[in-house]
Amino acid sequence: MNEVNKIRPPLDAWLRDWSANKRYAVLAKLAQPSIRDLAFARAPVASRLDSEAAVLVLREFLALLPPDEAGPALDRLIERHPACRHARAWRAEQALNAGHATAAIADLKRAMAAGFDDLHVQRLLVAAYGSLPPDARSPEIAAAVRPLEDRFCGKPFSHFETTESGDVYVCCPSYLPVAIGNIHQAAVDDIWNSPVAQELRRSVLDGDFRYCSRLSCPAIQADRLPTRAAVAGPAAGNEGPERARLRDFATAGAAKLGQGPAFVNLSHDRSCNLSCPSCRTGTIIAKSSEQEKLDVVRDRVVLPVLKSANRVLITGSGDPFGSKHFRDVLDHLNPELFPDLRVDLQTNGQLFTAREWQRLAGLHSMIGQVYVSIDAAAPETYAEVRRGGSFSTLCANMEFIAGLRRAGQIRRLVIAFVVQACNFRQMEDFVELGRRWQVDLISFSRLRQWGAYKADDFARRDIFFPGHPEHGAFRAVLESPVFAEPFVWLGNITSFIGAAPAARARPQ
Numbered sequence: 001m002n003e004v005n006k007i008r009p010p011l012d013a014w015l016r017d018w019s020a021n022k023r024y025a026v027l028a029k030l031a032q033p034s035i036r037d038l039a040f041a042r043a044p045v046a047s048r049l050d051s052e053a054a055v056l057v058l059r060e061f062l063a064l065l066p067p068d069e070a071g072p073a074l075d076r077l078i079e080r081h082p083a084c085r086h087a088r089a090w091r092a093e094q095a096l097n098a099g100h101a102t103a104a105i106a107d108l109k110r111a112m113a114a115g116f117d118d119l120h121v122q123r124l125l126v127a128a129y130g131s132l133p134p135d136a137r138s139p140e141i142a143a144a145v146r147p148l149e150d151r152f153c154g155k156p157f158s159h160f161e162t163t164e165s166g167d168v169y170v171c172c173p174s175y176l177p178v179a180i181g182n183i184h185q186a187a188v189d190d191i192w193n194s195p196v197a198q199e200l201r202r203s204v205l206d207g208d209f210r211y212c213s214r215l216s217c218p219a220i221q222a223d224r225l226p227t228r229a230a231v232a233g234p235a236a237g238n239e240g241p242e243r244a245r246l247r248d249f250a251t252a253g254a255a256k257l258g259q260g261p262a263f264v265n266l267s268h269d270r271s272c273n274l275s276c277p278s279c280r281t282g283t284i285i286a287k288s289s290e291q292e293k294l295d296v297v298r299d300r301v302v303l304p305v306l307k308s309a310n311r312v313l314i315t316g317s318g319d320p321f322g323s324k325h326f327r328d329v330l331d332h333l334n335p336e337l338f339p340d341l342r343v344d345l346q347t348n349g350q351l352f353t354a355r356e357w358q359r360l361a362g363l364h365s366m367i368g369q370v371y372v373s374i375d376a377a378a379p380e381t382y383a384e385v386r387r388g389g390s391f392s393t394l395c396a397n398m399e400f401i402a403g404l405r406r407a408g409q410i411r412r413l414v415i416a417f418v419v420q421a422c423n424f425r426q427m428e429d430f431v432e433l434g435r436r437w438q439v440d441l442i443s444f445s446r447l448r449q450w451g452a453y454k455a456d457d458f459a460r461r462d463i464f465f466p467g468h469p470e471h472g473a474f475r476a477v478l479e480s481p482v483f484a485e486p487f488v489w490l491g492n493i494t495s496f497i498g499a500a501p502a503a504r505a506r507p508q
């Protein structure tokens with residue numbers, strides 16, 4: 001039996017089996033162990049979101065087919081499974097190599113609609129646009145192709161972010177989607193200086209930023225990464241401890257660190273009182289068996305890592321008041337045991353009442369920033385984007401929180417707005433709400449595909465795509481001078497400011 005027949009079931013059966021859930025299983029079954037090993041050996045620092053290794057397996061498998069079968073097999077695969085980003089990426093790469101950038105972009109856009117955080121797809125997209133004249137590039141691509149060789153980012157040297165699976169990241173997992181370890185499997189020190197963590201730091205020290213999403217990272221998109229020389233040089237005026245830390249990292253150039261993370265983002269419990277469509281398809285509250293595991297994690301990882309940290313954020317995954325686990329963590333914190341720790345709360349605001357604030361009386365002196373994610377300036381839109389929430393309750397609680405800020409009981413108040421088709425016309429009103437509540441910062445950011453939206457639904461909401469029918473109207477909204485106010489932060493939207501372009505058709 002020849003090599004092809006040994007590993008290949010009839011082509012039709014192969015294509016029939018290729019469903020989204022079975023993708024990896026089918027690949028593993030079909031690919032020779034040597035090919036699979038080769039794939040992962042070539043991509044040792046890969047994330048489950050990065051299709052590079054899977055594309056490699058797919059292309060090695062296709063290469064085993066007779067030459068005249070490989071192209072049609074790939075086309076049929078995409079025809080039957082239009083959202084398969086691995087197949088789209090491999091067809092796009094071949095188109096790009098043949099000089100057909102526009103065809104490559106069409107496939108890559110579809111691949112990104114299925115998985116925005118796929119770094120392999122993003123790299124190909126940047127390369128495809130990079131081969132076109134500058135005026136054919138969207139603003140985000142123009143920002144993504146800027147050279148970063150001389151830049152520096154302190155995140156991989158100071159940031160420790162947990163996620164629901166227990167995986168730990170050194171930046172927001174959407175911006176740098178490679179895990180350095182897992183809180184259910186390893187102790188803090190082993191995670192913090194794991195080989196993967198060191199490789200990520202190497203990529204920043206060497207200036208290749210290979211694992212960073214140039215399309216998503218707000219610092220890259222807004223051109224806010226400092227040069228390494230500026231970080232390593234003397235500070236202007238008084239140098240705070242964080243600035244001194246970064247200077248040490250930038251000058252020492254070491255990827256293995258002798259001190260723990262300064263900033264911890266606890267996002268390993270998704271329990272929340274709401275169920276927003278951008279985030280989940282139904283309510284998520286940890287079950288009692290999960291609570292037991294969370295208790296173990298609290299004692300083995302969470303409380304120890306907070307000993308070395310000077311700031312903790314609770315939480316980016318759910319709500320600090322809607323999660324039994326995070327309420328429990330808060331109950332374990334006090335200024336005597338954690339004298340250097342500042343506690344930042346990220347919440348939807350629905351449960352942040354005077355009574356809840358009183359319950360936290362033991363840590364009032366530790367509370368730093370309160371970040372309220374809102375995404376609307378009108379009740380109907382709020383009901384849509386914050387499913388289960390009440391705009392009037394939010395406004396009442398915001399008046400209370402704003403009062404805490406005015407009284408100096410919290411150090412900073414931020415409100416946040418994720419922009420999409422249903423709310424972009426309320427952006428200016430949101431700035432007015434921020435003025436009324438006298439917040440320190442109003443943060444806007446682009447809608448992301450977290451996996452809760454179907455691909456078509458996401459495409460309808462993705463106002464950032466130049467082919468979206470309302471993209472021009474969105475760009476026109478950004479022309480308002482209110483967005484130039486110092487307390488407004490446009491982050492990864494910044495690159496969209498400028499004359500609205502003529503709409504382009506969305507690739508099918």
Ligand code: SF4
Pocket residue numbers: 153154155156170171172175176209212213217218219220225
């Ligand atoms: S993704 Fe951006 S913020 Fe994160 S480490 Fe890379 S450059 Fe820094």
Ligand code: SF4
Pocket residue numbers: 272273274275276279280316317318319347348373386
């Ligand atoms: S409030 Fe935040 S964490 Fe809770 S469901 Fe909505 S987006 Fe998710």
